[in-house]
Amino acid sequence: MDKSSTGLGLETELRLGLPGVGEVEKNDKKRAFCDISGGAAAAGAGNNKNQVVGWPPVCAYRRKNSFNGVKMYVKVSMDGAPFLRKIDLSSHKGYSDLLMALEQLFGCYGIDAKNDEKGWNAEEALEDADKCEYVPIYEDKDTDWMLLGDVPWEMFVESCKRLRIMKRSDAKGAKDLLKALAAKEDYSSSLSN
Amino acid sequence: MAYSFPEEVLEHVFSFLSSDRDRNAVSLVCKSWYEIERWCRRRVFIGNCYAVSPDIVIRRFPEVRALEMKGKPHFADFNLVPEGWGAYVHPWIRAMSEAYPLLEEIKLKRMVVTDESLELIARSFKNFKVLVLSSCEGFTTDGLASIAANCRNLRELDLRESEVEDLSGHWLSHFPDNCTSLVSLNMSCLGSEVSFSALERLVARCPNLRTLRLNRAVPLEKLPNLLHRAPQLVELGTGAYSADIRSDIFSNLAEAFSVCKQLKGLSGFWDVVPAFLPAMYSVCSGITSLNLSYATIQSPDLVKLVSQCRNLQRLWVLDYIEDSGLEALAASCKDLQELRVFPSDPFGAEPNVALTEQGLVSVSEGCPKLQSVLYFCRQMSNAALVTIARNRPEMIRFRLCIIEPQAPDYLTLEPLDTGFGAIVENCKELRRLSMTGLLTDKVFEYIGNHAKKLEMLSIAFAGDSDLGLHHVLSGCKSLRKLEIRDCPFGDKALLANAAKLETMRSLWMSSCSVSFGACKLLGQKMPRLNVEVIDERGPPDSRPESCPVEKLYVYRTVAERRADMPGFVWMMDGDKALAFS
Numbered sequence: 001m002d003k004s005s006t007g008l009g010l011e012t013e014l015r016l017g018l019p020g021v022g023e024v025e026k027n028d029k030k031r032a033f034c035d036i037s038g039g040a041a042a043a044g045a046g047n048n049k050n051q052v053v054g055w056p057p058v059c060a061y062r063r064k065n066s067f068n069g070v071k072m073y074v075k076v077s078m079d080g081a082p083f084l085r086k087i088d089l090s091s092h093k094g095y096s097d098l099l100m101a102l103e104q105l106f107g108c109y110g111i112d113a114k115n116d117e118k119g120w121n122a123e124e125a126l127e128d129a130d131k132c133e134y135v136p137i138y139e140d141k142d143t144d145w146m147l148l149g150d151v152p153w154e155m156f157v158e159s160c161k162r163l164r165i166m167k168r169s170d171a172k173g174a175k176d177l178l179k180a181l182a183a184k185e186d187y188s189s190s191l192s193n
Numbered sequence: 194m195a196y197s198f199p200e201e202v203l204e205h206v207f208s209f210l211s212s213d214r215d216r217n218a219v220s221l222v223c224k225s226w227y228e229i230e231r232w233c234r235r236r237v238f239i240g241n242c243y244a245v246s247p248d249i250v251i252r253r254f255p256e257v258r259a260l261e262m263k264g265k266p267h268f269a270d271f272n273l274v275p276e277g278w279g280a281y282v283h284p285w286i287r288a289m290s291e292a293y294p295l296l297e298e299i300k301l302k303r304m305v306v307t308d309e310s311l312e313l314i315a316r317s318f319k320n321f322k323v324l325v326l327s328s329c330e331g332f333t334t335d336g337l338a339s340i341a342a343n344c345r346n347l348r349e350l351d352l353r354e355s356e357v358e359d360l361s362g363h364w365l366s367h368f369p370d371n372c373t374s375l376v377s378l379n380m381s382c383l384g385s386e387v388s389f390s391a392l393e394r395l396v397a398r399c400p401n402l403r404t405l406r407l408n409r410a411v412p413l414e415k416l417p418n419l420l421h422r423a424p425q426l427v428e429l430g431t432g433a434y435s436a437d438i439r440s441d442i443f444s445n446l447a448e449a450f451s452v453c454k455q456l457k458g459l460s461g462f463w464d465v466v467p468a469f470l471p472a473m474y475s476v477c478s479g480i481t482s483l484n485l486s487y488a489t490i491q492s493p494d495l496v497k498l499v500s501q502c503r504n505l506q507r508l509w510v511l512d513y514i515e516d517s518g519l520e521a522l523a524a525s526c527k528d529l530q531e532l533r534v535f536p537s538d539p540f541g542a543e544p545n546v547a548l549t550e551q552g553l554v555s556v557s558e559g560c561p562k563l564q565s566v567l568y569f570c571r572q573m574s575n576a577a578l579v580t581i582a583r584n585r586p587e588m589i590r591f592r593l594c595i596i597e598p599q600a601p602d603y604l605t606l607e608p609l610d611t612g613f614g615a616i617v618e619n620c621k622e623l624r625r626l627s628m629t630g631l632l633t634d635k636v637f638e639y640i641g642n643h644a645k646k647l648e649m650l651s652i653a654f655a656g657d658s659d660l661g662l663h664h665v666l667s668g669c670k671s672l673r674k675l676e677i678r679d680c681p682f683g684d685k686a687l688l689a690n691a692a693k694l695e696t697m698r699s700l701w702m703s704s705c706s707v708s709f710g711a712c713k714l715l716g717q718k719m720p721r722l723n724v725e726v727i728d729e730r731g732p733p734d735s736r737p738e739s740c741p742v743e744k745l746y747v748y749r750t751v752a753e754r755r756a757d758m759p760g761f762v763w764m765m766d767g768d769k770a771l772a773f774s
Contacts (some may be wrong), residue, residue, distance in 0.1 A: 054678075055270035056539045056569065056596050057627075057653070061270075061328065061382070062353040065463075066487055066537075093276070155271070155540055 053152050061152055064090055072157060078106050078134075078165040088156045095149055099136065102165060135166045204233045205538040214236055223572045224458025228671070236481075239263070240698050242280055243723065244754040247288035254650035260289070264304035266701045266746060267651075268676050270328065273744070275729060276761040280304045283313075290317035295668070298323035305329070311336030315343035322374075323349040326386075330356040330700045332383065340363035347372065351404075362387035362410070369397050381430050381461065382588040389418075391415035397422040406430030414442050417449035426453045431461030434488070439467050445674060446472040457755065460484035467494040479499035484509040486535050488554040492518040500525040506562075510546040512569060531590075532556055533567035539596060550577040557584040565590040572603040573630055576614025576664055582619040591616055592627035598654040598679075601631040608632055614639035617647070624671075627651035637661035641668020649674040666690035676701040684711035692720050699748040703727075707745050710738035715747070716765025717718040723750045724765035725758075733763055 071091040085105050092098045136148045140159045148156070198206075207230055210216050211751035220230040223377045234254045239245060239509075250257070264280025267758060282304045289296055296318045296587070301415065306329045314321060321344045323497040326332075334357060340350065341364055362385040368375075375395070375741070402423050407416075411432030420426070436442050446469060452454075456476045465488045480502045485495065486509040499505065505526040512534050514522070522529070534552070538545045552572045557563060563585050573595050582588075602609055609630040617623060617640050624646055628636070632655035640647070640662035648671050656662070663686035677698065683706035694700055709726065716724035728731055754764055 052679075054268070055653070056536060056537050056594055057271050057599065058355075058536065058569075059270035059328075060272060061356070062486070062535065067272075067287045094272070096276075158540055189412065 065143040075161050079167040094153045133168050138163045200229050203229050209541040213616045234644035241748050243755055244750045246284050251292040257293050261300040263302040279757050282306050283310045286310045286313050300325040300326040307331050308336035314340045317338040320478040324350040326355045328354045333358040334360045334364040338367040339366040346374050348374050349377040352382050353379050355382050359384045366391040373398045375399040376401050379406040381406040383408045404428040406434040417445045420449035427455050428458035432460045433464045435466040443684040448474045451475040463490035484505040496521045511537045512546050513548045515550040520555040523555045524646040529560040530562050535566040536569040544571045554580050556580040567592040569594045571596050574602045574604045575612035579615040584617035586619045590625040591624045599631045610636040614726045619644040625649045632659040633657050634735050635721050637664040644669050646671050652677045654679045657678045659683050662686035666693045673698045684708055694768050695749050701746050702746040706741045708739050709733040709742050712765045723748050725764045
């Protein structure tokens with residue numbers, strides 16, 4: 001996947017990767033989850049199969065009907081909501097689909113800035129970034145809290161145990177986590193240069 | 194000459210020609226044969242819905258009774274084609290509802306079908322008989338209800354692998370009481386439970402029912418009720434194959450199976466409880482097709498079942514069968530023609546089952562009629578591939594997926610060029626090939642030199658340079674479909690072989706190195722190709738021309754530019770202004 005800078009100040013390239021990696025700093029916070037809904041292929045430098053979309057080539061119907069049985073209901077909690085809900089991950093096709101369903105479930109709009117039938121548009125998503133009030137995170141098999149969108153959808157469905165919709169303003173911990181992660185990436189990439 | 198036979202005689206002669214190729218050849222003989230043939234063509238197959246427009250088809254073939262059409266490219270199955278790309282069937286249905294009132298059959302694959310389309314079909318075609326929706330999406334069970342309610346002579350309703358919004362199971366109850374014409378019903382992709390009594394009554398009143406594929410929600414204990422009402426069944430897809438382990442359930446099931454003397458094909462088998470497998474042993478000797486690819490049962494149970502199926506021709510199974518199970522298969526099933534082994538844990542880092550290249554080698558040795566293979570595994574060697582190639586020179590379809598991209602020969606750590614080279618060199622009838630593992634440009638040289646009958650080639654994470662692509666495009670005379678992902682193929686080979694693309698149905702390239710500039714050039718040079726740049730990063734001209742596009746889909750077409758492109762698809766026309774309006 002092309003990672004070369006376009007020479008513009010604004011990096012509009014979308015990929016599935018940690019925010020802040022090789023990106024202009026000011027985009028860190030805004031890109032936190034607004035680019036989750038994109039889903040561009042991430043063939044990338046390391047051909048680690050865990051990072052690759054649509055691999056191995058098992059067709060969508062088969063994936064949906066095998067692996068972990070029929071339904072994959074997980075609890076969803078939302079900061080400030082009096083009770084939790086449950087959502088069936090296996091009935092969604094991808095991150096955008098899921099985020100839209102979460103918005104409808106909690107009757108709030110602001111988890112996913114993009115709601116555009118015409119497809120993802122980098123400029124619009126970045127403009128709307130400030131409207132994103134919430135950060136969707138999930139607990140994985142190792143009981144770590146992860147940001148949605150880093151891994152291919154199928155992998156996410158396999159490893160997600162529960163979801164949480166964290167209020168951005170309350171997500172100081174998450175922000176710090178993201179900053180720390182970004183700093184770590186910058187550090188290790190600076191080491192390899 | 195053309196005038197020596199009256200039209201009716203020629204028409205009668207042509208009626209014996211069912212193959213499209215033959216009919217196309219006939220229509221090229223002379224103008225009058227063209228005219229006669231076009232008026233009596235009843236079946237049309239359109240491999241790419243955007244290659245032609247409804248108007249063109251209707252104008253040329255005014256008396257069509259059956260349409261078969263495909264939409265999205267194959268890689269859409271792996272989520273590589275973004276949602277909203279296209280392949281909408283509605284314009285076709287609208288046009289045909291006026292032009293073909295006598296239409297009887299519609300078979301679609303990878304297309305977007307809406308309830309509106311289904312309702313229009315149900316209303317427009319009084320003699321509608323066959324609806325097959327394979328890997329389609331966009332409709333709900335309400336659309337199915339319209340079909341059930343209105344198509345008086347419905348013979349086939351087959352929803353294989355489609356994604357249906359399941360509002361309720363009530364649609365099935367819309368088949369009227371006087372509907373007795375069903376021959377084939379495949380509802381296996383649906384989630385909701387249908388009214389069992391409605392299903393029972395439907396099955397009972399359709400004496401010609403040959404194929405019944407149930408959905409998961411139909412409980413095993415009730416299966417005997419259906420089998421008793423349809424002992425003439427040839428193909429059965431069970432629902433969930435599990436129940437409380439009770440002897441009465443078992444004996445009822447066994448008895449019901451024993452009544453079905455015509456059964457040749459079995460599928461379904463979700464949630465299998467192995468204890469119930471012996472209930473079907475009585476039919477095994479007649480079974481020629483067995484789809485156990487959703488059955489999470491272990492090798493010993495699989496072996497017990499499969500070794501009873503001495504006449505098996507087609508087996509789809511999970512890799513739980515393991516090498517030992519495949520060896521047993523090779524020993525028992527000498528008529529085996531097609532084997533598909535799917536991965537039980539494709540995303541796991543480590544192998545979870547003892548399935549290696551050896552299993553496939555055993556089958557290639559033991560099954561003299563083996564001609565079609567789809568095999569997922571985690572290791573492969575050149576030696577194994579060479580053995581397989583030598584054992585089975587009549588192989589027609591060979592699709593190998595080694596789960597780790599660019600995995601080398603695990604014994605020698607070399608690329609698998611030699612192995613796949615042996616496949617194309619020995620298997621002169623090979624029509625379809627999918628390759629994985631570590632592969633250099635060399636393998637493409639072998640393919641270009643030897644794979645003269647190859648029609649479809651799928652490549653991933655392979656090759657070193659444009660030379661690889663050039664070998665394929667310049668050497669494979671019969672190539673119709675080429676799909677490539679994550680390969681370092683760029684502009685040179687593509688542009689040098691532009692003319693070849695007009696002889697093919699389509700070319701797909703994603704995550705390769707084809708620049709936007711080259712795409713534009715290709716679009717300009719080749720007006721009879723649609724060159725679609727699919728890019729979710731925004732307009733390609735907001736980046737340098739040398740920047741590679743995310744995805745490229747090129748296909749020949751005689752239709753006008755399509756009017757239904759979403760915001761992330763750009764058509765590379767000769768006129769640049771048009772392309773970006």
